Amino acid sequence: MNLIITIIVAALAIVGGLTLLEWLADKARVKRDTVNPERRSTLTSIASIAGGALVGGFVWYENKRTKKTLHLLFELELLLAQLEGLVGVVLAQHDVASMLPFMEAVVAKIGDYGSRAVGLMPHLEEELSSGEFAQLNEGTSMIISALAFARENPAGDPKGQDAGSLIKTIQKGVEISRTRVRELIDERI
Amino acid sequence: MNESDIETRSIADALYEQLGAIVNAAYLYGSVARGARNAGDLDLLLVTSSHDHARVYGTIGNIQAGKTILIHPTIINERELESNPLFRELIDSSITLWQEPTPAVALVAYQDK
Numbered sequence: 095m096n097l098i099i100t101i102i103v104a105a106l107a108i109v110g111g112l113t114l115l116e117w118l119a120d121k122a123r124v125k126r127d128t129v130n131p132e133r134r135s136t137l138t139s140i141a142s143i144a145g146g147a148l149v150g151g152f153v154w155y156e157n158k159r160t161k162k163t164l165h166l167l168f169e170l171e172l173l174l175a176q177l178e179g180l181v182g183v184v185l186a187q188h189d190v191a192s193m194l195p196f197m198e199a200v201v202a203k204i205g206d207y208g209s210r211a212v213g214l215m216p217h218l219e220e221e222l223s224s225g226e227f228a229q230l231n232e233g234t235s236m237i238i239s240a241l242a243f244a245r246e247n248p249a250g251d252p253k254g255q256d257a258g259s260l261i262k263t264i265q266k267g268v269e270i271s272r273t274r275v276r277e278l279i280d281e282r283i
Numbered sequence: 284m285n286e287s288d289i290e291t292r293s294i295a296d297a298l299y300e301q302l303g304a305i306v307n308a309a310y311l312y313g314s315v316a317r318g319a320r321n322a323g324d325l326d327l328l329l330v331t332s333s334h335d336h337a338r339v340y341g342t343i344g345n346i347q348a349g350k351t352i353l354i355h356p357t358i359i360n361e362r363e364l365e366s367n368p369l370f371r372e373l374i375d376s377s378i379t380l381w382q383e384p385t386p387a388v389a390l391v392a393y394q395d396k
Binding site for chain 1: 324327336337339340341343344345347348353354355356357358359362363366367368369370373
Protein backbone atom coordinates (compact mmCIF):
# COMPACT_ATOMS: atom_id res chain seq x y z
CA MET A 95 0.00 0.00 0.00
CA ASN A 96 2.82 2.38 0.94
CA LEU A 97 4.51 1.58 -2.36
CA ILE A 98 1.39 2.57 -4.33
CA ILE A 99 1.01 5.81 -2.38
CA THR A 100 4.69 6.66 -2.91
CA ILE A 101 4.38 6.00 -6.67
CA ILE A 102 1.22 8.17 -6.91
CA VAL A 103 2.90 10.99 -4.98
CA ALA A 104 6.01 10.78 -7.18
CA ALA A 105 3.89 10.70 -10.37
CA LEU A 106 1.89 13.73 -9.24
CA ALA A 107 5.13 15.53 -8.41
CA ILE A 108 6.41 14.80 -11.92
CA VAL A 109 3.13 15.99 -13.49
CA GLY A 110 3.44 19.15 -11.40
CA GLY A 111 7.04 19.60 -12.50
CA LEU A 112 6.19 19.14 -16.18
CA THR A 113 3.22 21.52 -15.90
CA LEU A 114 5.46 24.10 -14.28
CA LEU A 115 8.02 23.70 -17.07
CA GLU A 116 5.29 24.17 -19.68
CA TRP A 117 4.01 27.25 -17.92
CA LEU A 118 7.52 28.68 -17.76
CA ALA A 119 8.02 27.89 -21.47
CA ASP A 120 4.76 29.69 -22.28
CA LYS A 121 5.80 32.64 -20.20
CA ALA A 122 9.19 32.79 -21.87
CA ARG A 123 7.40 32.45 -25.25
CA VAL A 124 9.55 29.51 -26.26
CA LYS A 125 8.47 28.19 -29.61
CA ARG A 126 6.34 25.02 -29.21
CA ASP A 127 7.12 21.94 -31.24
CA THR A 128 4.65 20.45 -33.62
CA VAL A 129 3.28 17.74 -31.30
CA ASN A 130 -0.46 18.12 -31.00
CA PRO A 131 -1.93 18.79 -27.51
CA GLU A 132 -3.62 15.37 -27.22
CA ARG A 133 -0.42 13.54 -28.00
CA ARG A 134 1.53 15.84 -25.71
CA SER A 135 -0.90 15.05 -22.87
CA THR A 136 -0.58 11.27 -23.43
CA LEU A 137 3.22 11.48 -23.48
CA THR A 138 3.18 13.57 -20.28
CA SER A 139 0.98 10.97 -18.57
CA ILE A 140 3.19 8.07 -19.66
CA ALA A 141 6.34 9.91 -18.59
CA SER A 142 4.76 10.76 -15.23
CA ILE A 143 3.62 7.21 -14.51
CA ALA A 144 6.93 5.70 -15.57
CA GLY A 145 8.93 8.31 -13.65
CA GLY A 146 6.61 7.96 -10.65
CA ALA A 147 7.08 4.18 -10.62
CA LEU A 148 10.85 4.58 -10.78
CA VAL A 149 11.21 7.40 -8.24
CA GLY A 150 8.44 6.03 -5.98
CA GLY A 151 9.89 2.54 -6.07
CA PHE A 152 13.33 3.84 -5.21
CA VAL A 153 12.06 6.03 -2.34
CA TRP A 154 9.94 3.16 -0.98
CA TYR A 155 12.86 0.72 -1.16
CA GLU A 156 15.25 3.14 0.54
CA ASN A 157 12.68 3.86 3.25
CA LYS A 158 12.13 0.16 3.86
CA ARG A 159 15.87 -0.46 3.99
CA THR A 160 16.42 2.37 6.48
CA LYS A 161 13.66 0.97 8.71
CA LYS A 162 15.23 -2.48 8.60
CA THR A 163 18.69 -1.09 9.39
CA LEU A 164 17.30 0.97 12.26
CA HIS A 165 15.57 -2.05 13.73
CA LEU A 166 18.84 -4.03 13.61
CA LEU A 167 20.68 -1.13 15.25
CA PHE A 168 18.01 -0.86 17.96
CA GLU A 169 18.38 -4.57 18.65
CA LEU A 170 22.15 -4.26 18.83
CA GLU A 171 21.88 -1.29 21.19
CA LEU A 172 19.62 -3.30 23.50
CA LEU A 173 21.97 -6.30 23.49
CA LEU A 174 25.02 -4.10 24.13
CA ALA A 175 23.27 -2.39 27.04
CA GLN A 176 22.40 -5.79 28.52
CA LEU A 177 25.95 -7.01 28.00
CA GLU A 178 27.38 -3.88 29.61
CA GLY A 179 25.24 -4.62 32.66
CA LEU A 180 26.57 -8.16 32.94
CA VAL A 181 30.16 -7.02 32.48
CA GLY A 182 29.69 -4.24 35.03
CA VAL A 183 28.39 -6.65 37.66
CA VAL A 184 31.17 -9.17 36.89
CA LEU A 185 33.83 -6.47 37.41
CA ALA A 186 32.13 -5.27 40.61
CA GLN A 187 31.91 -8.77 42.04
CA HIS A 188 35.04 -10.33 40.52
CA ASP A 189 32.93 -13.35 39.68
CA VAL A 190 33.16 -14.35 36.05
CA ALA A 191 31.88 -17.91 36.35
CA SER A 192 28.32 -17.12 37.44
CA MET A 193 27.74 -14.52 34.72
CA LEU A 194 29.59 -16.21 31.84
CA PRO A 195 26.59 -18.25 30.63
CA PHE A 196 24.42 -15.11 30.58
CA MET A 197 27.12 -13.22 28.68
CA GLU A 198 27.47 -16.04 26.17
CA ALA A 199 23.71 -15.98 25.54
CA VAL A 200 23.76 -12.24 24.81
CA VAL A 201 26.93 -12.32 22.68
CA ALA A 202 25.55 -15.25 20.64
CA LYS A 203 22.78 -12.92 19.50
CA ILE A 204 25.36 -10.34 18.37
CA GLY A 205 27.64 -12.70 16.46
CA ASP A 206 29.90 -15.70 16.67
CA TYR A 207 33.67 -15.98 16.47
CA GLY A 208 34.72 -17.31 13.08
CA SER A 209 31.18 -17.45 11.73
CA ARG A 210 29.56 -15.00 9.36
CA ALA A 211 26.14 -16.55 9.60
CA VAL A 212 25.20 -16.09 13.26
CA GLY A 213 23.65 -13.14 15.06
CA LEU A 214 22.96 -9.54 14.11
CA MET A 215 26.35 -8.56 12.72
CA PRO A 216 26.10 -10.43 9.38
CA HIS A 217 22.73 -8.73 8.77
CA LEU A 218 24.19 -5.34 9.64
CA GLU A 219 27.09 -5.98 7.27
CA GLU A 220 24.54 -6.28 4.46
CA GLU A 221 22.76 -3.08 5.40
CA LEU A 222 25.55 -0.69 6.41
CA SER A 223 28.25 0.81 4.23
CA SER A 224 31.64 -0.88 4.50
CA GLY A 225 33.08 2.07 6.46
CA GLU A 226 30.19 2.15 8.92
CA PHE A 227 30.32 -1.59 9.42
CA ALA A 228 34.10 -1.57 9.95
CA GLN A 229 33.78 1.03 12.72
CA LEU A 230 30.96 -0.90 14.39
CA ASN A 231 32.75 -4.20 13.97
CA GLU A 232 35.84 -2.86 15.74
CA GLY A 233 34.05 -3.02 19.10
CA THR A 234 31.87 -6.07 18.50
CA SER A 235 34.78 -8.18 17.27
CA MET A 236 36.65 -7.32 20.50
CA ILE A 237 33.65 -8.62 22.46
CA ILE A 238 33.16 -11.75 20.38
CA SER A 239 36.81 -12.77 20.23
CA ALA A 240 37.46 -12.06 23.95
CA LEU A 241 34.46 -14.14 24.96
CA ALA A 242 35.50 -16.97 22.63
CA PHE A 243 38.97 -16.86 24.18
CA ALA A 244 37.49 -16.91 27.71
CA ARG A 245 35.35 -19.91 26.77
CA GLU A 246 38.19 -21.86 25.21
CA ASN A 247 40.78 -20.93 27.83
CA PRO A 248 39.30 -21.18 31.31
CA ALA A 249 40.86 -19.49 34.35
CA GLY A 250 44.46 -20.48 35.04
CA ASP A 251 45.30 -21.05 31.41
CA PRO A 252 49.07 -21.02 30.72
CA LYS A 253 48.61 -18.47 27.92
CA GLY A 254 48.49 -15.97 30.74
CA GLN A 255 45.52 -13.83 29.73
CA ASP A 256 43.38 -13.95 32.86
CA ALA A 257 39.62 -13.68 33.01
CA GLY A 258 39.78 -10.15 34.43
CA SER A 259 41.65 -8.74 31.45
CA LEU A 260 39.33 -10.53 29.02
CA ILE A 261 36.32 -9.01 30.78
CA LYS A 262 37.95 -5.59 30.52
CA THR A 263 38.48 -6.17 26.79
CA ILE A 264 34.79 -7.02 26.48
CA GLN A 265 33.93 -3.87 28.47
CA LYS A 266 36.06 -1.75 26.13
CA GLY A 267 34.43 -3.40 23.11
CA VAL A 268 30.97 -2.69 24.52
CA GLU A 269 31.91 0.95 25.16
CA ILE A 270 33.18 1.44 21.59
CA SER A 271 30.21 -0.37 20.04
CA ARG A 272 27.58 1.41 22.13
CA THR A 273 28.96 4.82 21.16
CA ARG A 274 29.12 3.88 17.49
CA VAL A 275 25.70 2.24 17.34
CA ARG A 276 24.14 5.33 18.96
CA GLU A 277 25.82 7.55 16.35
CA LEU A 278 24.46 5.34 13.55
CA ILE A 279 20.96 5.47 15.06
CA ASP A 280 21.11 9.26 15.47
CA GLU A 281 22.16 9.61 11.82
CA ARG A 282 19.00 7.76 10.75
CA ILE A 283 16.29 9.26 12.97
CA MET B 284 4.74 -14.60 49.32
CA ASN B 285 7.56 -17.18 48.83
CA GLU B 286 11.28 -16.79 49.53
CA SER B 287 12.03 -15.66 46.00
CA ASP B 288 9.43 -12.88 46.25
CA ILE B 289 10.83 -11.78 49.60
CA GLU B 290 14.35 -11.66 48.14
CA THR B 291 13.16 -9.71 45.09
CA ARG B 292 11.37 -7.26 47.34
CA SER B 293 14.41 -6.80 49.57
CA ILE B 294 16.59 -6.19 46.46
CA ALA B 295 14.07 -3.63 45.17
CA ASP B 296 14.09 -1.83 48.54
CA ALA B 297 17.90 -1.82 48.70
CA LEU B 298 18.17 -0.58 45.12
CA TYR B 299 15.83 2.32 45.76
CA GLU B 300 17.53 3.19 49.01
CA GLN B 301 21.03 3.21 47.50
CA LEU B 302 20.41 4.25 43.90
CA GLY B 303 17.19 6.27 44.06
CA ALA B 304 19.16 9.51 44.09
CA ILE B 305 21.04 8.88 40.82
CA VAL B 306 18.73 6.51 38.93
CA ASN B 307 15.66 8.32 37.60
CA ALA B 308 13.60 5.20 36.96
CA ALA B 309 13.91 1.47 37.57
CA TYR B 310 11.88 -1.30 35.97
CA LEU B 311 11.75 -5.02 36.56
CA TYR B 312 11.31 -6.98 33.34
CA GLY B 313 11.84 -10.54 32.14
CA SER B 314 10.78 -13.75 33.82
CA VAL B 315 10.36 -12.32 37.34
CA ALA B 316 8.13 -9.53 36.03
CA ARG B 317 6.06 -12.16 34.22
CA GLY B 318 5.52 -13.91 37.55
CA ALA B 319 7.93 -16.82 37.08
CA ARG B 320 8.78 -18.68 40.28
CA ASN B 321 12.41 -19.55 41.07
CA ALA B 322 13.83 -17.42 38.24
CA GLY B 323 17.62 -17.49 37.94
CA ASP B 324 18.12 -13.80 37.33
CA LEU B 325 16.45 -10.50 38.03
CA ASP B 326 16.36 -8.31 34.92
CA LEU B 327 16.44 -4.62 35.71
CA LEU B 328 16.21 -1.64 33.39
CA LEU B 329 17.69 1.45 35.01
CA VAL B 330 17.31 4.89 33.45
CA THR B 331 19.87 7.45 34.57
CA SER B 332 21.42 10.65 33.37
CA SER B 333 24.55 9.87 35.37
CA HIS B 334 27.62 8.70 33.45
CA ASP B 335 28.98 7.03 36.57
CA HIS B 336 27.78 3.55 35.69
CA ALA B 337 30.63 2.02 37.70
CA ARG B 338 29.03 3.35 40.88
CA VAL B 339 25.72 1.74 39.96
CA TYR B 340 27.40 -1.59 39.20
CA GLY B 341 29.42 -1.41 42.41
CA THR B 342 26.26 -0.82 44.46
CA ILE B 343 24.48 -3.67 42.70
CA GLY B 344 27.50 -5.89 43.35
CA ASN B 345 27.19 -5.15 47.05
CA ILE B 346 23.44 -5.78 47.06
CA GLN B 347 24.02 -9.02 45.17
CA ALA B 348 26.28 -10.41 47.92
CA GLY B 349 24.50 -13.16 49.78
CA LYS B 350 21.54 -13.29 47.40
CA THR B 351 20.66 -16.42 45.45
CA ILE B 352 19.13 -14.64 42.46
CA LEU B 353 21.50 -12.92 40.02
CA ILE B 354 20.83 -9.24 39.46
CA HIS B 355 21.19 -8.32 35.81
CA PRO B 356 21.07 -4.54 35.32
CA THR B 357 20.70 -2.78 31.99
CA ILE B 358 21.56 0.90 32.23
CA ILE B 359 20.35 3.38 29.66
CA ASN B 360 19.96 7.13 29.44
CA GLU B 361 16.86 9.21 28.65
CA ARG B 362 17.91 9.72 25.02
CA GLU B 363 18.23 5.97 24.41
CA LEU B 364 14.88 5.35 26.10
CA GLU B 365 13.12 7.98 24.00
CA SER B 366 14.50 6.90 20.65
CA ASN B 367 14.77 3.12 20.89
CA PRO B 368 11.33 1.46 20.77
CA LEU B 369 12.75 -1.83 22.08
CA PHE B 370 13.50 -0.23 25.46
CA ARG B 371 9.96 1.13 25.57
CA GLU B 372 8.63 -2.36 24.76
CA LEU B 373 10.57 -3.71 27.74
CA ILE B 374 9.01 -1.06 29.96
CA ASP B 375 5.53 -1.83 28.65
CA SER B 376 5.83 -5.38 29.96
CA SER B 377 7.69 -4.48 33.14
CA ILE B 378 6.95 -3.69 36.76
CA THR B 379 7.92 -0.16 37.75
CA LEU B 380 10.09 -0.13 40.85
CA TRP B 381 10.32 3.63 40.89
CA GLN B 382 10.02 6.44 38.45
CA GLU B 383 10.43 10.15 38.79
CA PRO B 384 8.68 12.32 39.90
CA THR B 385 6.81 10.08 42.36
CA PRO B 386 9.18 7.27 43.24
CA ALA B 387 7.69 6.42 46.62
CA VAL B 388 4.23 5.84 45.13
CA ALA B 389 5.63 3.58 42.41
CA LEU B 390 7.65 1.55 44.89
CA VAL B 391 4.55 1.02 47.04
CA ALA B 392 2.69 -0.09 43.91
CA TYR B 393 5.31 -2.82 43.33
CA GLN B 394 5.25 -3.88 46.98
CA ASP B 395 1.46 -4.21 46.89
CA LYS B 396 1.55 -6.36 43.76
